[in-house]
Amino acid sequence: MDGVNLNLFRTYVKVVETQNLSRTAEEFGLSQPAVTKQIQALEDMYGVLLLERSGRKLKTTEAGEALYNCAREIIKAMDKTDKTMEELSESRKGNLYIGASTIPGQYILPAIIKKFKDKYPAVSISMEVADTEKIFYKAVERELDIGIVGGWTNNRKVDGFEWLHDELVLIVPADHQLARYTRVRVDKLAGERWIFRERGSGTQKALDELLAANGLKKEDINVCMEAGSTEAVIASVESDIGISAISSWATRSLDPARRIKTIRIDDVNAVRHFYIIYPRQKTRRKSVNNFVEFIKKYNEDNKPV
DSSP: OOHHHHHHHHHHHHHHHHTOHHHHHHHHTOOHHHHHHHHHHHHHHHTSOOEEEETTEEEEOHHHHHHHHHHHHHHHHHHHHHHHHHHHOSSSOEEEEEEEOHHIIIIIHHHHHHHHHHHOTTEEEEEEEOOHHHHHHHHHTTSOSEEEESSOOOOTTEEEEEEEEEEEEEEEETTSGGGGOSEEOGGGSTTSEEEEEOTTOHHHHHHHHHHHHTTOOGGGSEEEEEESSHHHHHHHHHTTSOBEEEEHHHHTTOOTTSSEEEEEEOOGGGEEEEEEEEEOOSOOOHHHHHHHHHHHHHHHHTOOO
16 A cells, blocks of 8 residues: 555545545645545546535545445554554654644744654654644544643543643733733732633633632623634734733743733632643553653653742
8 A cells, every 4th residue: 555545545534524625625734626636536546436515515425435434444454554563663763643732832842842853853743733622632532642731621531641830921011000010819800801712722711710719700801802822812912902811831932022011910720730641542652652751851850940
């Protein structure tokens, strides 16, 4: 089985499962015409129609359903072969599929991955950045080898451990009335205009818990905007739309020239942690175990004072 045919099978299986060309293209980082071309290549290869339209969705023909079942078995067999040979190999080759929520994905992991690649240059790494809920779900479904998230959810299909310390800090426009303070209590913030992250964000979940610990619900807060990323939150605060609370890790790389003031939140509930998660299984590939041990060492070297 050559790599080209296997990629065609992977694309085809994903199209069948999503029933959507554009979603498959987005997940694989391809254009929709490229996905269509791959499906057509399979149809030309076997001389049969594989998919047909049913409303807005794609449905398999009889031949298409048969190929789907065969393709899944082929992919499973090839993945098992790769895994077995990697585990038997004495080399440091291998693949690593990492998922991370926004803060670790953007502000922490790039430097760690660089150091890991220096030590294991032959390991191929793929990293997806999404919200905590999505990364946790993908770990449950074994679509990722390792996830790094900003919140823990009990699930019998996932193992993991507490990783790095983090802290929610308040950010306000530079000329805001609160900008003169170095620390502030949560109960002093209820009347402010707030910018929240979207649902599913680990940072937003931590902020919700912080507010709840102080007797405040979302409906008690003037939420004037929800933003899809930490960078969007920072830009919105700088534009004087409102105030927000973000990870202290995100403030480390802020340009001092930006019109934003960072303020500590005087509350023990402002402290949180990131977690390393991975599918619960008896054995893992060497590349996965190597990365877990590597990232544990990073934790030991970077504990907060």
